[in-house]
Amino acid sequence: MEVDEVMQEAAREAEQAQNSRELYEVKMRYLGRTGKVTALLKSMREISADKRPAFGKTVNALREKLETLFSAHEERAKERELARRLAEERIDVTMPGRRAQKGALHPVTRVKNELIDIFAGMGFEVFEGPEIETEYYNFTALNTPADHPARDMQDTFYISDGILLRTQTSAGQIRLMEKKKPPIKMLSPGRVFRSDDDATHSPMFHQMEGLVVDKGITLCDLQGMLDEFARTMFSSTSKTRLRPSYFPFTEPSVEVDVSCAACGGKGCPLCKGTGWIEVLGAGMVNRRVLENCGVDPEEYAGFAFGMGIERIAMLKYGIGHIRLFTENDVRFLEQFKD
């Protein structure tokens, strides 16, 4: 009978279909609006009424069988196609990734930000004073008398009478204390200038000044804070050591050494065998400096510290030459990506 032939033919054609699109075309040839099964159903009108139910049943059965047949084929075709696609889409996962190129902050900025983070957490605000300063703020108010060697032309760049390039960020201390009354916790980072130019000195470098003024501040507080700084900046086991020094604006004045992070204080070439590295200068704020800013030294005391940011960066990253900071060689700068 014709029905069986249709079934066999459909099965053969479905088998031959190469992909889902071809399979769909085959399916349409049988089950579509103009398909063979549809044609058979239409031909029912020509069949006598008594045979119609049986014929209808047979065709409907055929249609169901065909639908089952095609959906099975469709399923297989999809699987084949997926498998092919997956095979085609195989990539070499070891090839390099593609990305937007990012820049990096200069190591001096990077260290400056790190220092600010450390001290901001302890309640320090950041105050930036001018780079071109008056003699008063840079020296006189900082208890550096007119005949002090630091005022000499050899060390300081002068612009005109009484105007100079600041030699220290300590100038910021005075400007802040004139504006703000204690309690004060201030950081003053920035460019400073000295008339020095050799292997270890640059005519321009960066300092970070710190100042605390409050009631009952002592030398013990200074060391406690610097210990905290050293532990965060260098290593959790870092220690500080104070030794006597001299700065006109602090009394007592100390040099602060940090235990060498490279050798843990045992002694190595970096620390020249001493186990300690000179990192910053500090001291209790000289009462004359407080007086110059209208702060009563009988009521308030304070400490100040100052460090060279390049020096910290050199220690932290093992940078051997200060000149590298201003050469801006991209191979240098690229190494400070985050």
Place this chain on the structure above:
Amino acid sequence: MKIPLSWLKEFVDIDVSAEELERLLFARGFEVEETVRLGKDVEKIVVGNILSVEKHPDADRLTVCKTDCGGYGVKQICTAATNVFAGALVPVALDGATVLSQEGARKIKTGKLRGVLSEGMFCSGEELGIDDDFFPGASVNGILILPPASAVGADVKTVVGLDDVIFDIAVTANRPDCQSVVGIAREVAAILKKPFKMCALDYPEAETAEKIGVRVEDAALCPRYIGQYVKDVSIAPSPAWMRHRLALMDIRSISNVVDITNYVLCEMGQPMHAFDRATLRGDEIVVRRARTGEKIVTLDKKEFTLTPENLLICDGEGPVALAGIMGGLNSEIGADTREVFFEAASFARDNVRKTSRALGQRSDSSSRFEKGVDFFTPEVAMRRALHLVWELGCGTPTAYRADVYARVPAPRTVRLTCADVDAILGIRVPEEEIRAILTRLGFGVEGEETMTVTAPPFREDIDGKADIAEEVIRSYGYEHIVPTFLKTAHVTHGGLTPEQEQENKFKQTLLNEGYFEALGYSFYSPKDLDLLRLPPDAEERRAVTLRNPIGEDLSIMRTILVPTMIANVVRNVRRGNESGRLFELANVYRAETLPPVELPAENKHVCIALWGEGDFFDLKGAVEAIAEAFSLDLAFRAGEKPFLHPGATATVLLNGKEVGFLGELHPSIAAGLTLEKKTFLCELDYGALKRKFRKDVTYLPIPKFPAVKRDLAVVVAEERTCDEVRACILRACKAVKRADLFDVYRDFRIGKGKKSMAFRLTFAAGDKGLTPEAADVLFQKIVLSLKAELGAELR
């Protein structure tokens, strides 16, 4: 400051090793920068007694000496030296010894010289590294003959003084009193808790009729002047011990009188001068400022023309010394000098420094005065000098003495309690300790609970309680400080100001665009502005100038950052970095008047550069990223700068006001710098941008209906700019929210002198939505406008 250990031992019994002393000094604030061990290069050289001298059997110029080396036995030494003799004591370098030669250290081994055994070598002074000043006879051409009293077999270093150590000590600026052997010795005595033994200062005085007067015209520049007259002077070499000491300090011995002044300078820290009295004209010494144009010839035969800034010592007719720096040639001590006028004075340190710098004339005296000499030291030093004159027998000190000063400084006293000291330090120091420490350092301590502490006269740095606290903790030891964390302080709020935060975000925006932060000097050369071909009247040429630059290269403060950036690019390219992206955010400086009478204005600029990979639009993208990050209304207009490519330069406008430029470095400048790859530069006035930074995000509701997008490609004349076409589109239809150029296309079908520009239009849907048909109507309206206004054809 160089301090020989042997000299310190004159003043203190030192019973610790040199290493320990170095450590102790360091802990007290006297960093030993270098410890020179004198005999470190010579080893295993002992005193030998030559028993016999015989001719070498096979060499005319050699002799064979049997030499008794004490505990080392009798050695046979062959030598070519001709000054040896039986009975002479000589340095013998034994087998395995190290001696100095012109090439450095040299090992000595037993060997044969022309077949005869030689068990070492006799040494000359040179081979020990010493000369006559260091040890008598050491400069002789031959073997060093040692004094008869030398112990046979002893290490020769102990005999000649090579077992000594010289400390090079960094003395802080507040302790000029320690720029001397006595100063350090006082500290050492306090450290070791030993008595300080002052050297002899006494001498007998002879009568004299000398009447020379001293008049100080400028007491501020010369707070004290002591003059003393010595007669019956006989100039001769100094004794060996004095020459040795001076040699340790690297000072050449000249004659007894001159050596005494140098000796006192090292020992007491007081520069002195000796005038030949016979050459002084008249009977008055005048200390006064020089007259403009006045001249002096100093001892080193240099002539200087002076100004009233310079202080002079004058006799009745004219200058005889440049005060504190150097004596005049006219009054120099000579072999025939018979009477001497000694000077010990205190001169103002800044004046000596200024004169010394201005004239380029330095001396041991001037560098000492620059650090400051106290009021009392001249007196002690003068007594020491006169004692030495008497001890050396080179003259007769007389009773004549001039001592001129305006006033004696009052003793420096501080009244305080132990609690005051503790309040500064934060620890409790026992009262007995405080008293003992101060007493050892020469302070007077009186009173019970409230102490009156009197500083020793040479401590002009003592100014208050904090100084006393420092003296205490310096001796007590900083290791006693117990770290605390602001026990009593108030809580404060820390962190960055919003402005500082914005600056970080600004940098971050450029990092995200691939730019690396650079950092340049704040000064450069006027030539850097020439490179930019700026006209002479350009605003950027009005730079703040340094009065004393290191050199012309770093002589003017930046008015524009771009020259530094160009130098960065050139340096990178020369080093083989073929492409890169940099930016710098830094101050430029402008003054109202030049030279400035007020602080110049400091304003931040940002300079951005790109070379190698990328072009104008990559750099422009970075600027757009900034505009986006801070909601800045930036616009770009074709512009010109003398240093930029005339066809690839944009003026950057913020709300219609110029804030900078963006463009390609002019090809002829690039060629001059041998930059083969194109360089693109941008500089913006950060200060101006900052004022318009969006403070925070403003939220707008999301539109109810999706926007409708249409692509529009039109052919226009080549001269038409993107901005013109876009502006026309936006004018034509208010519903167009964005018109983004995404393609520019040229080919023969479009025609010569024409280009096709493709824009993606985004129509806002409004409250009721936008149907495709409505969008089509708007689109047609835009096309008509473009045609009418720009002659554009739809493509």
